[in-house]
Amino acid sequence: MRHNRMFCFVVLTTSLFVAPIANALAAAPCAPVSKAKSPQSDRSFEPCDPEFTYANQADWGGACNSGGIQSPINISNAVVDERLSAPAFSYRSAGPSVFNDCNHYTIKVFPAGDSSTLIYGGHPYRLKEFHFHLPAEDLIAGDRSAMEVHLVHEGIDDPKLTLVVAVLVKAGAPNGLIAILWQHIPDEGVRESPPITINPDRLLPPRDKRGFYTFAGSLTTPPCTPGLTWIVLKEPITFSPDQIKRYTYHGTARKDQPVNREIKQTKN
Numbered sequence: 001m002r003h004n005r006m007f008c009f010v011v012l013t014t015s016l017f018v019a020p021i022a023n024a025l026a027a028a029p030c031a032p033v034s035k036a037k038s039p040q041s042d043r044s045f046e047p048c049d050p051e052f053t054y055a056n057q058a059d060w061g062g063a064c065n066s067g068g069i070q071s072p073i074n075i076s077n078a079v080v081d082e083r084l085s086a087p088a089f090s091y092r093s094a095g096p097s098v099f100n101d102c103n104h105y106t107i108k109v110f111p112a113g114d115s116s117t118l119i120y121g122g123h124p125y126r127l128k129e130f131h132f133h134l135p136a137e138d139l140i141a142g143d144r145s146a147m148e149v150h151l152v153h154e155g156i157d158d159p160k161l162t163l164v165v166a167v168l169v170k171a172g173a174p175n176g177l178i179a180i181l182w183q184h185i186p187d188e189g190v191r192e193s194p195p196i197t198i199n200p201d202r203l204l205p206p207r208d209k210r211g212f213y214t215f216a217g218s219l220t221t222p223p224c225t226p227g228l229t230w231i232v233l234k235e236p237i238t239f240s241p242d243q244i245k246r247y248t249y250h251g252t253a254r255k256d257q258p259v260n261r262e263i264k265q266t267k268n
């Protein structure tokens, strides 16, 4: 649109001095300013001005470096607790909004409203957003996976409750949700709602393979807020090598933190 206006300005200015040319161009289309809604009209933009870098984690400050209970961790010596029951996932297909959050080096996906929920420990939660890290942040007995998906849930009755379900990603068969999502990543700093529907259930392992580790932890990026419940599923999912390669933000894993807490696990 800006380009068209510039073209009109040149034509009209020229016509003041060169009448024959102006006549010849009389039919030149000076496009009116359109008020029609464009497909990009729901875009919002935030400038990319990172407040932290992964190269300088010792300087993150605040809760990040206060020696409290922090995430991620190297999961080992987990105690089997037979009373643990798996989260009851109720994830549904919905149209998401997608944010290329260059400030925090991740792609964030916000499912619509309360389209995806779960119940854990007697509390209902809604899936607020999910995002990615490359490589994985949580280690299993020192083993680091290619990527990690964080599904961040907020308590429906108590919004102060935060539950993160972490799913580890290995290279293997392509993932159907990622096949759709990777085609609709906005420009850096842009949040928009692409014309797609996705079901976050496709980021979970099969129903009969949802054993997990659970422990207290924190956000893994500043301000590293503690007091979160973490569930790390034991069974990884797979993205194809190409899907992993095409993820934009490499090197976005926080160093593992001291394991100064109890880790519980399901039997299987």
Ligand SMILES: [Zn+2]
Pocket: 131, 132, 133, 150, 220
């Ligand atoms: Zn995360």
